[in-house]
Amino acid sequence: MDEKEDKEIFSQLQQALPGVRKWIDRYVEAHAHLAVPVAELGFGRLPQYFDQSRLKNSKTVKVDRVQVPPLSKMGLPYFTDFEETLFVGITYMDTFFLAPPAHDCESTHFHELIHVIQWDILSPDSFLMVYAVGLLAHGYENSPLERMAYELQRAFEAGRSIPQLELQVREETMLVAKALS
Ligand SMILES: [Zn+2]
Numbered sequence: 001m002d003e004k005e006d007k008e009i010f011s012q013l014q015q016a017l018p019g020v021r022k023w024i025d026r027y028v029e030a031h032a033h034l035a036v037p038v039a040e041l042g043f044g045r046l047p048q049y050f051d052q053s054r055l056k057n058s059k060t061v062k063v064d065r066v067q068v069p070p071l072s073k074m075g076l077p078y079f080t081d082f083e084e085t086l087f088v089g090i091t092y093m094d095t096f097f098l099a100p101p102a103h104d105c106e107s108t109h110f111h112e113l114i115h116v117i118q119w120d121i122l123s124p125d126s127f128l129m130v131y132a133v134g135l136l137a138h139g140y141e142n143s144p145l146e147r148m149a150y151e152l153q154r155a156f157e158a159g160r161s162i163p164q165l166e167l168q169v170r171e172e173t174m175l176v177a178k179a180l181s
Pocket of ligand 1: 111115146149
């Protein structure tokens with residue numbers, strides 16, 4: 001992509017942002033009655049990595065199918081692969097949605113909690129911009145915010161301790177955002 005195309009895509013993303021935010025707000029609101037704080041799920045290992053307040057304030061919703069905003073209908077034609085992917089989990093702000101294979105999977109909960117911290121640090125508009133630009137530039141698994149979540153998830157699965165996890169995610173997320181601005 002050349003610079004002119006970059007600028008065009010960037011302004012398309014900016015224009016679509018309010019619609020995407022609205023879709024997300026509605027989706028989260030429509031499921032609020034089903035949302036359960038992660039602290040109440042009884043997972044044994046998550047408290048070794050996350051603060052109790054993070055686990056109390058992050059919520060999970062079990063659904064049959066995880067939904068993403070209809071981005072192509074919102075004027076963003078570049079995300080059809082993303083739209084068609086069947087995700088096992090997705091995080092919108094402090095709430096994450098899980099499809100059946102991940103309903104009781106502690107490791108997926110860990111992964112989505114990393115995204116909760118990222119949303120928290122960046123605030124919704126910049127999270128969405130940083131996520132979208134990363135997705136376009138690097139693809140799903142190598143987009144910076146996903147790569148961070150997957151790398152930490154692998155450490156969690158390997159049973160490694162991650163001292164100051166919250167701080168580490170904060171710092172890395174700020175660096176990712178800075179690199180894109
Ligand atoms: Zn992820």
